[in-house]
Amino acid sequence: MADSNTIIEIDKLNVRFGRQVVLRDISLSVPAGQTLAIIGESGCGKTVLLKTIIGLVRPTSGFVKFDGQRIDQLTDQELTRQRTRFGFVFQNAALFDSMTVAENISFPLRQHHPEQRASHDEAMLARLAEVGLPTAVLRKHPAELSGGMRKRVGLARALVMNPEVLLYDEPTTGLDPIVSDVINELMMRTRKKNAVTSIIVTHDMKTAQKVADRIVMLYPLTRLAENEPQILFDGTPEEIEGAKDRRVTQFIRGEAGDRLMEMNELAEEVV
Numbered sequence: 001m002a003d004s005n006t007i008i009e010i011d012k013l014n015v016r017f018g019r020q021v022v023l024r025d026i027s028l029s030v031p032a033g034q035t036l037a038i039i040g041e042s043g044c045g046k047t048v049l050l051k052t053i054i055g056l057v058r059p060t061s062g063f064v065k066f067d068g069q070r071i072d073q074l075t076d077q078e079l080t081r082q083r084t085r086f087g088f089v090f091q092n093a094a095l096f097d098s099m100t101v102a103e104n105i106s107f108p109l110r111q112h113h114p115e116q117r118a119s120h121d122e123a124m125l126a127r128l129a130e131v132g133l134p135t136a137v138l139r140k141h142p143a144e145l146s147g148g149m150r151k152r153v154g155l156a157r158a159l160v161m162n163p164e165v166l167l168y169d170e171p172t173t174g175l176d177p178i179v180s181d182v183i184n185e186l187m188m189r190t191r192k193k194n195a196v197t198s199i200i201v202t203h204d205m206k207t208a209q210k211v212a213d214r215i216v217m218l219y220p221l222t223r224l225a226e227n228e229p230q231i232l233f234d235g236t237p238e239e240i241e242g243a244k245d246r247r248v249t250q251f252i253r254g255e256a257g258d259r260l261m262e263m264n265e266l267a268e269e270v271v
């Protein structure tokens with residue numbers, strides 16, 4: 001239930017694309033300052049949930065409230081203004097290839113505060129330092145950087161507007177374990193320094209365990225009966241370790257479980 005500290009409230013949210021229902025009856029309340037990890041297997045609707053929170057996907061029914069306002073009831077102008085209170089760290093960093101690192105990081109400032117041009121460089125340099133990148137990268141283009149560096153540039157860009165909420169979509173996907181852990185540490189440091197609310201969509205249990213103070217696990221609707229809740233687990237990283245639901249334990253341990261049997265059955269059908 002929402003209380004006075006709630007910054008994001010999701011209430012009985014349903015999202016359907018054509019005949020495919022992706023999210024069913026999702027209710028979640030996120031207090032300000034929380035770091036929430038949303039986990040679950042590929043295709044269960046994690047990214048759709050993230051997009052619904054920022055109004056990129058419209059609910060079929062139910063709603064998302066940010067700071068007490070229903071996102072689906074905002075005008076385009078209001079939505080644009082509210083989005084400046086969010087920072088997004090996209091899967092694959094989603095940097096502009098034709099821009100330098102400096103231009104990428106300061107892009108949101110140029111878009112939203114062109115009149116404050118004089119302070120852009122200072123803000124951009126502070127964020128670059130915060131993500132631990134040297135000034136030598138400023139003139140480079142994204143293609144000249146490693147995947148881990150691109151993610152850091154993406155984080156610096158997300159931070160440059162001093163967001164109240166940071167949304168991360170698969171922040172460590174495609175990175176080696178060491179660089180993944182650097183990103184984990186950066187997410188933790190960012191949270192300490194900026195008092196933000198963070199929502200991290202991830203497959204990476206190490207990230208969820210280390211960075212989050214709450215983990216929510218979604219399950220694909222195609223694998224659920226009509227009356228089963230789509231949120232299989234909602235609790236702390238310690239609590240998920242003791243989870244009894246086999247679908248949760250298989251996910252956190254990375255075990256194929258029933259899927260192996262399904263694959264074998266399919267293979268037999270093909271033969």
Ligand SMILES: Nc1ncnc2c1ncn2[C@@H]1O[C@H](COP(=O)(O)OP(=O)(O)OP(=O)(O)O)[C@@H](O)[C@H]1O
Binds near residue numbers: 022046048203
């Ligand atoms: N705009 C869209 N139009 C139609 N279907 C969509 C759209 N966006 C997502 N979907 C479908 O919704 C389902 C959930 O997608 P989503 O990207 O949220 O999964 P996910 O849990 O984030 O998966 P992954 O971990 O692989 O990124 C998928 O079946 C996808 O094809």
